[in-house]
Amino acid sequence: MIELNPDIVRAVIERAREFQAKDSVVFPDEQTVPSDDAEWAMQVVAGHDEDTVLEEGRTLVDDLEPDQQVTLMALMWVGRGDFAPEQWEEALEQGRDLYADNTADVLFSTPMVSDYLEEGLAALGYQEE
Numbered sequence: 001m002i003e004l005n006p007d008i009v010r011a012v013i014e015r016a017r018e019f020q021a022k023d024s025v026v027f028p029d030e031q032t033v034p035s036d037d038a039e040w041a042m043q044v045v046a047g048h049d050e051d052t053v054l055e056e057g058r059t060l061v062d063d064l065e066p067d068q069q070v071t072l073m074a075l076m077w078v079g080r081g082d083f084a085p086e087q088w089e090e091a092l093e094q095g096r097d098l099y100a101d102n103t104a105d106v107l108f109s110t111p112m113v114s115d116y117l118e119e120g121l122a123a124l125g126y127q128e129e
Contacts, residue, residue: 004071006126008060009117012072015057016107017114054108061104069103070095076113079120088124 061069074091077083083091100106107113121127 002071002075002124002126004064004068006121008064008068009072009075009121009126012057012060012107013114013117015053015060016117019051019053019057019108020111020114057108058104061107066099067096070099072107072117073098073103075120075124076107076110076116077120078123079116079118080112085123 061072064072070092073095074083074088077091077094078085078088083094110116
């Protein structure tokens with residue numbers, strides 16, 4: 001069981017999908033430093049500081065407790081296939097180890113994050129109602 005309301009996850013999914021659908025959002029061809037999610041995130045969200053959809057998404061994520069933000073990252077990783085559903089505790093542990101205060105930017109700068117979050121919820125048994 002995840003310790004985050006699935007409806008909050010779905011709200012993040014909606015904002016991410018809406019933000020990433022904009023023509024002005026560009027994903028670099030390659031992540032310049034594979035282990036540096038913060039740098040990658042800054043490349044994607046640069047120039048969007050006044051984007052209301054991004055700000056709404058950031059607020060949704062930033063208002064969550066750190067453990068809930070870790071849960072979002074772990075859901076993304078499960079949905080992306082980095083962890084199997086039965087490795088949920090390992091995904092959470094990695095999220096705790098890598099936690100930083102830029103979770104929203106990392107999520108919103110991840111291509112297909114809305115699909116990954118949906119797949120993560122489904123893999124853990126949370127079907128949309």
